[in-house]
Amino acid sequence: MIAENLVIERGVSAGDAWVTVDPEKIKEALGSLKKDGYRLLVFLSCVDHLADASRTWPGRYEVVYQLRNYETKDQLRVRAFIEGDPPHIDSVSELFPPANWEERETYDLFGIVFNDHPELTRILMPDDWVGHPLRRDYPVGGEVVEFSDEHQVWQTAPEDA
Numbered sequence: 001m002i003a004e005n006l007v008i009e010r011g012v013s014a015g016d017a018w019v020t021v022d023p024e025k026i027k028e029a030l031g032s033l034k035k036d037g038y039r040l041l042v043f044l045s046c047v048d049h050l051a052d053a054s055r056t057w058p059g060r061y062e063v064v065y066q067l068r069n070y071e072t073k074d075q076l077r078v079r080a081f082i083e084g085d086p087p088h089i090d091s092v093s094e095l096f097p098p099a100n101w102e103e104r105e106t107y108d109l110f111g112i113v114f115n116d117h118p119e120l121t122r123i124l125m126p127d128d129w130v131g132h133p134l135r136r137d138y139p140v141g142g143e144v145v146e147f148s149d150e151h152q153v154w155q156t157a158p159e160d161a
Contacts, residue, residue, distance in 0.1 A: 006028060008020045008058075018077035018079060020079045020080070023081065026065075026078075026090055027090050034096075037070065038076060039068075039070060042066040044063070044064065046064065046110045047062040048134065060081075060082075060083055062080070062081050065078040065079075088115055089115065090116060091116050091117040101123065103120070108124050108125050109133055109135075110132050
């Protein structure tokens with residue numbers, strides 16, 4: 001299992017085991033877990049806690065790595081809390097090659113900068129897009145949509161729908 005000096009906090013939520021690690025030691029922590037059999041990165045994502053007053057969070061952004069051990073079938077969620085504008089954390093794409101795409105997606109949607117990533121560019125949004133749409137401070141509103149003349153007929157569902 002992961003060395004205790006790398007763990008800040010550990011627990012279980014809804015049956016899922018998790019550990020919180022120092023973001024400065026994320027590569028060391030995930031490397032240790034990989035040696036212990038957690039060789040599959042199931043997913044990597046982020047949570048923006050900007051507007052979450054349910055508790056005090058150690059950082060605005062929670063970068064989440066879900067790992068699976070093939071032999072034991074155990075899963076472990078590894079969390080690292082980061083701050084900054086833009087927020088930074090080390091890339092783990094050398095340890096888990098599929099993280100390349102997920103780090104690009106997390107960068108694109110949340111603005112998390114993954115240090116030493118081989119090609120940290122947008123993957124979902126257009127290259128000239130301004131901002132990161134899954135951040136809680138991203139302006140919500142949308143663009144004006146031009147409808148056809150039929151939109152006035154469809155204010156309620158038709159009777160035969």
